[in-house]
Amino acid sequence: NLEKGFYSLVIANANKLEKEYPNSKFIEQANRCKLEALYFLGRNQDALVLVDKLKKHPDVDYFRGRILFDKKEFLQAVKFFYSCGESLSKNSDFSERYFSSLYYSAKCYNLIGEYKKSLPILLSLVEKQGYSYNQGELTFLLSQALYEENNFLKVCSLYEKTYSIHHFINEKYFRKILLMTASSYDTIGNSEKAQNLYTKISQ
Secondary structure: OHHHHHHHHHHHHHHHHHHHOOOOOOHHHHHHHHHHHHHHOOOHHHHHHHHOOOOOOHHHHHHHHHHHHHOOOHHHHHHHHHHHHHHHHHOOOOOHHHHHHHHHHHHHHHHOOOHHHHHHHHHHHHHHHOOOOOOOHHHHHHHHHHHHOOOHHHHHHHHHHOHHHHHHOOHHHHHHHHHHHHHHHHHOOOHHHHHHHHHHHHO
């Protein structure tokens, strides 16, 4: 596996640098790369040990957040995603890491039921990345937040507004979007559209 081989090489090079040049000014940067490699190789425990040794940095905050997220410690994780996004924003670094930190912040808020906090983040992401971001999971998260906040009209409006990208959305998310939208149409009294979606779901 090419990706696995690359990450293993990153770890080996960071270890070699630290062993041969212990006073190098590049060790911190190399270890941040090592942290990312450990995480994506699924070595979360090793990553957690390393993250405690590193200085504060957006990348360190991001991967600490990812480790906590994987442990389902969403309330703790969101603090680090927020810190990462805020630091990158101050430096006008609107890279994929910035958008990913926003996305995971919103996802954490949805998972702990803090939909009022996730909505502005999700809307900001839509504005910058579009509804199809991350296989359409962004549209699902936004639908979910609106639905849980009883904004049923907006759930229906969102479904209609994103019609052109429905075929891009991951099937798992799309089915949930259909269920929430059908329920929303039902709630606002449009039984015909609700029934059409329920029929679509059962096909």
